[in-house]
Amino acid sequence: MSINVTKSYLPPLEEYIGYLTGIWERAYLTNAGPLVVELEKSLKEYLGVKHLFFVNNGTIALQIALKALAVQGEILTTPFSYVATTSSIVWEGSKPVFVDIDPRTLCIDPTLLEAAITPQTVAIMATHVYGNPCDVEAIEAVAKRHNLRVIYDAAHAFGVTYKDASILTHGDVSTLSFHATKLFHTVEGGAIITDDDELAHRISYMRNFGHNGPEAFWGVGVNGKSSEFHAAMGLCVLPKVDDLIRRRREISERYDAALVGTGVQRPLLQEHTTRYNYSYYPTVMPSEAVLLAVRDALNAADVVPRRYFYPSLNTLDYTGKQVAPVSEDISTRALCLPLYYELTNEEVDLITAVIKSVL
Numbered sequence: 001m002s003i004n005v006t007k008s009y010l011p012p013l014e015e016y017i018g019y020l021t022g023i024w025e026r027a028y029l030t031n032a033g034p035l036v037v038e039l040e041k042s043l044k045e046y047l048g049v050k051h052l053f054f055v056n057n058g059t060i061a062l063q064i065a066l067k068a069l070a071v072q073g074e075i076l077t078t079p080f081s082y083v084a085t086t087s088s089i090v091w092e093g094s095k096p097v098f099v100d101i102d103p104r105t106l107c108i109d110p111t112l113l114e115a116a117i118t119p120q121t122v123a124i125m126a127t128h129v130y131g132n133p134c135d136v137e138a139i140e141a142v143a144k145r146h147n148l149r150v151i152y153d154a155a156h157a158f159g160v161t162y163k164d165a166s167i168l169t170h171g172d173v174s175t176l177s178f179h180a181t182k183l184f185h186t187v188e189g190g191a192i193i194t195d196d197d198e199l200a201h202r203i204s205y206m207r208n209f210g211h212n213g214p215e216a217f218w219g220v221g222v223n224g225k226s227s228e229f230h231a232a233m234g235l236c237v238l239p240k241v242d243d244l245i246r247r248r249r250e251i252s253e254r255y256d257a258a259l260v261g262t263g264v265q266r267p268l269l270q271e272h273t274t275r276y277n278y279s280y281y282p283t284v285m286p287s288e289a290v291l292l293a294v295r296d297a298l299n300a301a302d303v304v305p306r307r308y309f310y311p312s313l314n315t316l317d318y319t320g321k322q323v324a325p326v327s328e329d330i331s332t333r334a335l336c337l338p339l340y341y342e343l344t345n346e347e348v349d350l351i352t353a354v355i356k357s358v359l
């Protein structure tokens with residue numbers, strides 16, 4: 001069996017079947033059913049956020065966030081993220097304007113934001129990449145000065161706190177992904193989070209076709225709803241999240257100890273202000289040639305790391321030619337090593353031994 005970059009956590013089957021039994025009894029499968037309502041309540045409590053809308057994936061979460069904020073124009077964004085950060089901007093009819101990343105944190109570099117602002121700029125969409133918080137204070141200061149909206153793609157940042165509060169409380173809106181590969185998952189799923197009551201009101205209609213009762217509509221909407229089956233998975237996984245994070249931390253520290261002095265770099269974490277979630281184990285290799293040699297050696301040992309995030313999003317053919325030299329460089333050297341609950345210490349030792357044999 002190969003060791004992949006991640007492996008979805010699955011709860012004991014009986015726990016899931018327990019929820020299925022209830023679903024069968026009620027024969028109520030979707031449309032804000034009792035399990036969806038319960039999951040939303042539990043997530044709000046666990047994350048410490050005011051409004052949270054469970055939706056069917058993290059990409060529709062970004063799209064609804066953009067629609068609800070009614071932003072259209074140029075959106076300053078990071079080139080170092082998953083493609084959905086950029087594609088959702090384009091899909092919603094706006095233009096992504098790439099602002100390069102800080103080579104230490106790999107998040108958007110706030111000192112470069114102002115130079116990218118034009119009269120068409122309407123918003124900033126930044127990613128807490130690998131769960132590492134952006135410089136939210138600097139971003140929000142720029143946004144305030146120029147009257148821009150702020151959306152955080154927090155797909156990696158489940159459970160992350162910054163200065164003792166959920167990182168999700170920053171910006172006008174934050175979004176999460178609950179895809180099967182994420183730390184907390186509902187197989188497919190995501191969420192939209194905001195503190196703003198009026199915005200929350202709009203989002204609640206938008207994710208359900210704009211329905212205002214069975215026969216009336218309040219504005220245009222889309223189908224962003226999720227089902228009882230997905231909520232049931234979330235309700236099984238949520239009580240385990242702290243234990244998942246605890247084990248991922250142990251594994252990350254084991255990697256750190258083994259890779260010290262090898263030339264493998266790690267993104268800088270603001271450790272004194274951040275409670276991290278260990279959602280990924282990103283490394284930055286000394287060069288692309290080394291990265292490819294490490295990857296090939298790991299593949300030969302049946303280990304499959306992933307080039308998160310490659311290519312740099314400013315090089316996509318539909319975004320026009322834009323430059324972001326730091327992101328382009330980092331994306332050729334970034335490699336995420338396997339990190340998941342069931343990964344054993346012996347497997348970690350095997351992986352680090354293979355890496356050291358190449359370096």
Ligand SMILES: *Cc1c(COP(=O)(O)O)cnc(C)c1O
Binds near residue numbers: 057060082084156178
């Ligand atoms: C996973 C991910 C998404 C998309 O989430 P889905 O639930 O797969 O639609 C968006 N942004 C980032 C940064 C992601 O990693």
